[in-house]
Amino acid sequence: MPSARKKAHRPTGPQARQVQLRWLAHARSGDKGDTANVGLIALQPEWYELIRKEVTLARVKAHFKGMVSGVERFELPNLWALNFLLHGALDGGGTISLKTDAQGKVYSTALLRMRIPVPAAILRSLPTQAKQAKG
């Protein structure tokens, strides 16, 4: 991971640390035409607020820069989930697409690569692997 990406989001508190979303959320994605959706669900209900605050529209746009033409973001607090629509993500989508992932099935895990700052209180409950730079 290039260092520029790591520097992009500075920790919010003195003890906060950048953690990859895979340790904080699970996800599933699907398609509608040339749009992939990613539903991002907090692994623990009490982590939803952190994810809601940190996984912003601007950050997701930056994360998928060059891969999609536009992003929409929706909140589902009842499922401790966010839903993202990634437009223009599938080389035309459906039968037109030449991509291996023509139906956006694994855009879900691509979002889980994103890092967000995590405060110490939540960090303590994560496995050691989550706190390593390579995660």
Add this chain to the structure above:
Amino acid sequence: MSKTVRIAAGQGFWGDWLEAPVRQVRGGPIDYLMMDYLAEVTMSIMQKQKSRDPDHGYARDFVPLMERILPDLASQRFRVISNAGGVNPRACAEAVIGAARKLGLSAQVKVALVSGDDILPRLDELLAAGHEMRDMDTGRPLSDIRDQVVSANAYIGMAPVVEALGRGADLVITGRVTDTGLTLGPLVHEHGWGRDDWDKMAAGTIAGHIIECGAQASGGNLLKDWRKVKGLADPGFPIVEVAPDGSFVVTKHSNTGGVVSVASVSEQLVYEMGDPHNYITPDGVADFTSIRLKQAGKDRVAVSGIRGGPRTDKLKVSIAYHYGWKAVGTLVYSWPEAYDKAKAADKILRQRLKDLGLEFETILTEFVGVNATHGPLADRPTGREAEVQLRVGVRSNDKKAVERFSREIAPLVLTGPPSVTGFAGGRPAVEEIVAYWPALIDRTVVEPHVHVEVLNA
């Protein structure tokens, strides 16, 4: 009216696990077996098959499946609802009746077929009457590609399913009835819900959405704690137990693999989700932000609180049209420096295509093992990869250009970078692209044509 209705999912798509419906029927009590076969591109494939043989154009593996299930259906009290009819529900229904006859069960099985979703024969008439059927994504009017249209079907809601059940059908075979309508139909029939009781319409729709992809709601493709999901050699497909008030429990038969948890149901709920406040179907608009989930025992998730709004005056139309041609070629390069070799091969290939004067709408290169699924987000290759697959695809409306491309892959083996293998499959296939054109149409020009016919087996 206090009973719950048990609806079991038997197939999540055309090509799903063939044992699932049989196990749903024999693994415990169910009231309905629901089998969804139709995805966005399925109708066009079926239309192509029908154009080659007028008796085809439906999910033909549905018939041998029914042959296995018909004896159970004749002796138990469940019914089957499926959109296996594709673009030829009549041929599908007749084939199932033939199977019943062969088994000597024709007296016990009443088959209904639902038609009228196919608007292809009326397309010009509809266009002439001012129904533009613009592409919902691009805004282009259908007249731009009218000559290329292969199939056109309106998504129909639950109404004809309710009618068929009311007329005593044991087996309801439809064309393009919505995935969710196949589940909502029996609920409206059994619970007598008002069709303008929007919260109930939304509840039945969401129950349908949860089970329409089969085991994807009960442990299949589940990311959370995936190593802990046991027994996927024999996954239990999901079942909804729906109460008259619209609340329901998602579960599966005991003694089956997989898991039904808040996590498994949540992942299915967000699958293919758009705006969660407005999940639009022909039967109403469901609000996914109103759903409340609660683990209510082992492999039981209680779903409640669902709200919905009125249906719109439009139906979605699924149109398939000829777009062009494509081919995808692959070669595998081995360690050392596998990625660099694959990159060099791609460069040579592109130069040759250019020198030949071939033009493509797109040439897409992926390096499987390096960046095929996550693009620039993936970790940089180390040079120690055991192998990297070069995967190059082209797309064009010029079939000859795509055919010539398909002959340019093999030569790379002897005229390009070293340590290359994996060409056993021969030349890449040149495939016709039949693309999807989503549009809207006034409900009033479709619904009068929807027809339910109960056939005597």
